[in-house]
Amino acid sequence: MPQEIIFSNDVASVLQAQILNLRPAGLFIVADSNTLPIALSLGLTQAHVITVPAGDDNKNLDSLSHIWTELQRNGATRQSLLLSVGGGMVTDIGGFAAATFKRGIRFINVPTSLLGAVDAAVGGKTGINFHNLKNEIGAFAPAHAVIISSCFLGSLPHSELLSGFAEMIKHALLCGEPQLSELLATDLADLDPERTLRLIRTSVMVKRDIVLKDPHESGIRKALNLGHTAGHAFESFALNAGRPVPHGFAVAWGLVTELVLSHMRFQFSSQLLHQVADFIGQHFGPFFITCDDYDALLSIMAHDKKSRSGEINCTLLSRCGQFHTDVTVSPDEMTAALDIYRDLLHI
Amino acid sequence: MPQEIIFSNDVASVLQAQILNLRPAGLFIVADSNTLPIALSLGLTQAHVITVPAGDDNKNLDSLSHIWTELQRNGATRQSLLLSVGGGMVTDIGGFAAATFKRGIRFINVPTSLLGAVDAAVGGKTGINFHNLKNEIGAFAPAHAVIISSCFLGSLPHSELLSGFAEMIKHALLCGEPQLSELLATDLADLDPERTLRLIRTSVMVKRDIVLKDPHESGIRKALNLGHTAGHAFESFALNAGRPVPHGFAVAWGLVTELVLSHMRFQFSSQLLHQVADFIGQHFGPFFITCDDYDALLSIMAHDKKSRSGEINCTLLSRCGQFHTDVTVSPDEMTAALDIYRDLLHI
Numbered sequence: 143m144p145q146e147i148i149f150s151n152d153v154a155s156v157l158q159a160q161i162l163n164l165r166p167a168g169l170f171i172v173a174d175s176n177t178l179p180i181a182l183s184l185g186l187t188q189a190h191v192i193t194v195p196a197g198d199d200n201k202n203l204d205s206l207s208h209i210w211t212e213l214q215r216n217g218a219t220r221q222s223l224l225l226s227v228g229g230g231m232v233t234d235i236g237g238f239a240a241a242t243f244k245r246g247i248r249f250i251n252v253p254t255s256l257l258g259a260v261d262a263a264v265g266g267k268t269g270i271n272f273h274n275l276k277n278e279i280g281a282f283a284p285a286h287a288v289i290i291s292s293c294f295l296g297s298l299p300h301s302e303l304l305s306g307f308a309e310m311i312k313h314a315l316l317c318g319e320p321q322l323s324e325l326l327a328t329d330l331a332d333l334d335p336e337r338t339l340r341l342i343r344t345s346v347m348v349k350r351d352i353v354l355k356d357p358h359e360s361g362i363r364k365a366l367n368l369g370h371t372a373g374h375a376f377e378s379f380a381l382n383a384g385r386p387v388p389h390g391f392a393v394a395w396g397l398v399t400e401l402v403l404s405h406m407r408f409q410f411s412s413q414l415l416h417q418v419a420d421f422i423g424q425h426f427g428p429f430f431i432t433c434d435d436y437d438a439l440l441s442i443m444a445h446d447k448k449s450r451s452g453e454i455n456c457t458l459l460s461r462c463g464q465f466h467t468d469v470t471v472s473p474d475e476m477t478a479a480l481d482i483y484r485d486l487l488h489i
Numbered sequence: 490m491p492q493e494i495i496f497s498n499d500v501a502s503v504l505q506a507q508i509l510n511l512r513p514a515g516l517f518i519v520a521d522s523n524t525l526p527i528a529l530s531l532g533l534t535q536a537h538v539i540t541v542p543a544g545d546d547n548k549n550l551d552s553l554s555h556i557w558t559e560l561q562r563n564g565a566t567r568q569s570l571l572l573s574v575g576g577g578m579v580t581d582i583g584g585f586a587a588a589t590f591k592r593g594i595r596f597i598n599v600p601t602s603l604l605g606a607v608d609a610a611v612g613g614k615t616g617i618n619f620h621n622l623k624n625e626i627g628a629f630a631p632a633h634a635v636i637i638s639s640c641f642l643g644s645l646p647h648s649e650l651l652s653g654f655a656e657m658i659k660h661a662l663l664c665g666e667p668q669l670s671e672l673l674a675t676d677l678a679d680l681d682p683e684r685t686l687r688l689i690r691t692s693v694m695v696k697r698d699i700v701l702k703d704p705h706e707s708g709i710r711k712a713l714n715l716g717h718t719a720g721h722a723f724e725s726f727a728l729n730a731g732r733p734v735p736h737g738f739a740v741a742w743g744l745v746t747e748l749v750l751s752h753m754r755f756q757f758s759s760q761l762l763h764q765v766a767d768f769i770g771q772h773f774g775p776f777f778i779t780c781d782d783y784d785a786l787l788s789i790m791a792h793d794k795k796s797r798s799g800e801i802n803c804t805l806l807s808r809c810g811q812f813h814t815d816v817t818v819s820p821d822e823m824t825a826a827l828d829i830y831r832d833l834l835h836i
Contacts, residue, residue: 167798203554210619210626219796242589245616245627246705269592272557279557280592281628358593449566451514 146287147264147350149343151335153252153291154184157225160250160287161186166223170216172209172236174200177228177254180294184252189225190216194235199386201231201270203279209239220244223286229255229302230262230389233285234277237268241283251285254294256306257390260313260345263288265353265366274382275445276374282358290346292338303330304425305390310341311418312368312397313348319462321348322414326421364467367448368457369397371471372479375442376429382438387429394426398486400456402479403471408460419486428487436480440473493634494611494697496690498682500599500638501531504572507597507634508533513570517563519556519583521547524575524601527641531574531599537563541582546733548578548617550626556586567591570633576602576649577609577736580632581624584615588630598632601641603653604737607660607692610635612700612713621729622792623721629705637693639685650677651772652737657688658765659715659744660695666809668695669761673768711814714795715804716744718818719826722789723776729785734776741773745833747803749826750818755807766833775834783827787820 150156161169169189173181174196181191192212194205213222224247226236233251240249253263269280295303307330314321321344328341349366356363373389373396380387398419404410431439443454454471471479483489497503508516516536520528521543528538539559541552560569571594573583580598587596600610616627642650654677661668668691675688696713703710720736720743727734745766751757778786790801801818818826830836 203550207550214620214622214625217792217799219798221798242616242626242628244625245614245629267592269589273561275561278561278591279589281589282592445564451566451568452564 145264145266145284145350147346148287148289149291149339150289151291151293151339153289153293156289157184157186157250157252161223164223164248164286166221166248168216168218168222170213170218170222170224171227172224172232172239173227174229174232177232180254181225181227184227186225194232196231198231198271198389199381201235203270203272205235206239206270209235210243213239213243218243218247220247222247224249225252226250227252227254229253229258233258233263234268234280235270237283237285238270238280241268241281246283248286251288253288253290255298255302256295256342257302257309258306259290259342260306261309261349263290264346264349266357274378276378284357290342292335292342295338300330301388301391304394305388308369308390308394308397308422308426310345311421312366312393313345315397315401315418315459315462316352316365316368316465317348317463319414322418322462326417330425362467364448364457365465366457367467368459368465369393369400371443371446371448371454371456372396372399372439372476374446375439376431378442379431379435379439380429391426391429394422395429395483395487398422399479399483400458402482402486403456403475404458404460406475406479407469408458408466410459410461414462416486423487428484428489430489431480431484436477439480440476443476492611492613492631492697494693495634495636496638496686497636498638498640498686500636500640503636504531504533504597504599507636508570511570511595511633513568513595515563515565515569517560517565517569517571518574519571519579519586520574521576521579524579527601528572528574533572536572541579543578545578545618545736546728548582550617550619552582553586553617556582557590560586560590565590565594567594569594571596572599573597574599574601576600576605580605580610581615581627582617584630584632585617585627588615588628593630595633598635600635600637602645602649603642603689604649604656605653606637606689607653608656608696610637611693611696613704621725623725631704637689639682639689642685647677648735648738651741652735655716655737655741655744655769655773657692658768659713659740660692662744662748662765662806662809663699663712663715663812664691664695664810666761669765669809673764677772709814711795711804712812713804714814715806715812716740716747718790718793718795718801718803719743719746719786719823721793722786725789726778726782726786727776738773738776741769742776742830742834745769746826746830747805749829749833750803750822751805751807753822753826754816755805755813757806757808761809763833770834775831775836777836778827778831783824786827787823790823
């Protein structure tokens with residue numbers, strides 16, 4: 143079932159039209175403590191608002207159980223509609239709550255962060271973290287609609303913008319060199335809403351086209367895992383060490399690592415690798431690791447959802463737009479790539 | 490995705506063939522404390538066995554979380570296979586755990602009870618109870634295969650056999666009068682394995698044909714809810730009152746109630762109604778309720794998953810094989826039907 147993706151900076155009107163069309167029996171909003179003001183600003187006075195604490199470490203079973211309980215207590219039925227208003231944490235957990243409440247009620251995603259707009263809110267992946275493993279429990283469940291705007295981005299911290307930008311770089315790498323060049327030439331300190339919404343649309347369409355061809359990640363959808371084997375490992379490692387990093391930052395560093403592997407295995411352009419690494423080093427800084435951390439990182443990679451029988455699997459590129467999924471990377475290769483990652487980011 | 494349904498009394502061989510074919514990376518069995526001996530008898534020495542406490546009140550978030558944790562701890566990947574060996578409680582929770590672990594791994598159902606074989610294990614409904622509401626959280630997720638046999642039924646308590654028989658009566662009512670007559674003429678004290686497997690196959694095929702036409706219960710699958718609006722209410726009411734009853738018994742009493750409604754609204758044959766009520770009274774006995782319980786029962790029915798905006802919805806019959814879904818029943822009609830239910834069962 144394809145998702146309807148609507149690009150508009152008049153979110154309230156788009157939502158009113160959707161609700162008028164769907165005529166749900168009961169309207170529910172899931173927001174977190176940060177996005178609650180945005181949820182309340184949408185003018186949906188008839189909605190029950192369910193709030194979960196902000197932060198990816200709250201994307202857990204407790205928050206999920208809280209949403210289920212509130213839906214139940216307030217009489218949600220199979221004909222109810224749930225709106226998730228927030229970043230990826232909110233759309234992930236809200237979508238999973240909706241996908242499993244009474245075996246599935248309809249939901250609409252209203253991403254409020256750049257990362258949510260270009261990644262989490264689109265494509266039907268929902269879920270929660272479990273025992274420190276990211277998105278360990280979840281379901282493939284397409285939102286009825288995703289409403290994407292740039293009007294909530296102004297209030298985001300700069301680090302949040304960067305987080306979304308990392309996924310946009312990934313999409314550009316999967317699309318073509320012109321798209322990559324345009325992004326790397328973007329002045330992040332001077333983004334106007336029009337240009338931003340245009341860049342977002344380009345980026346979302348890369349993801350949408352891939353997901354449409356393979357909704358359940360049995361084939362080419364794995365392209366979207368570019369940067370994520372190393373990225374998730376950085377993210378989990380940081381979480382375990384008590385110094386969590388934003389998902390997008392982890393993806394940025396993961397992209398550098400996996401472009402190194404792409405160069406080693408598929409002769410991906412050294413010049414582009416250096417351009418991307420320079421951009422990421424300049425804007426995201428480095429994620430400090432030492433050789434002593436490699437064992438822990440490799441172990442996380444081997445337990446990744448994408449892994450088959452304990453091997454490390456990556457999506458790699460031979461050039462922009464040309465990807466290879468399910469590439470098995472040996473521990474030695476990954477170790478070499480982590481060494482070069484540290485060189486490129488001057489660690 | 491249609492489920493493969495295999496009827497065989499050589500379950501171990503069928504499973505070996507399935508596993509040889511699927512070549513899973515990691516094999517897991519979910520069983521409960523009652524069905525653990527059956528699980529161990531299948532000869533799958535390579536499997537990790539995960540045990541949950543028996544009983545429908547353990548079909549809850551704690552048991553689900555335990556299964557997820559054990560899968561994770563023992564290195565389950567997306568290429569792993571989970572076998573649910575048990576009654577409906579085990580196949581429901583095992584299926585839901587599999588459907589949501591890493592957003593879905595493959596699973597095979599091996600029902601060990603008659604009720605599980607003719608109902609829970611087939612059709613893709615998975616889930617758990619939540620805050621005393623049955624199957625409140627779950628997913629539609631088809632098993633890779635369902636292996637149905639009659640060889641585990643011999644050790645079942647008589648009440649468990651009866652529980653399954655109630656669903657078989659329901660399927661016969663949805664199929665035709667000859668099937669119903671054959672069932673009502675069955676001597677439950679003298680069932681041989683061959684005849685039992687033949688009756689089970691006929692019954693399962695009724696359900697399978699309906700589910701194939703409507704996997705997500707948006708239309709005719711609701712036929713299978715016959716007896717279940719009143720039945721679930723009896724079951725939840727009994728659970729809340731601390732005197733739980735088997736699901737099949739609740740369905741049997743629900744069938745009597747809804748055949749009364751079918752007679753009132755659609756002139757369902759009074760003679761057949763009495764035949765079914767007599768059979769059920771004789772084998773299942775009555776579920777004792779008084780007028781003072783009606784408010785609680787009606788309130789549960791109005792909060793049923795099948796309900797739309799707080800109304801009571803039933804599937805009713807005009808005759809065997811001819812059903813009407815989504816029939817809204819007024820509180821007065823349901824009250825009258827409960828009165829007649831009590832008369833028919835001599836309460």
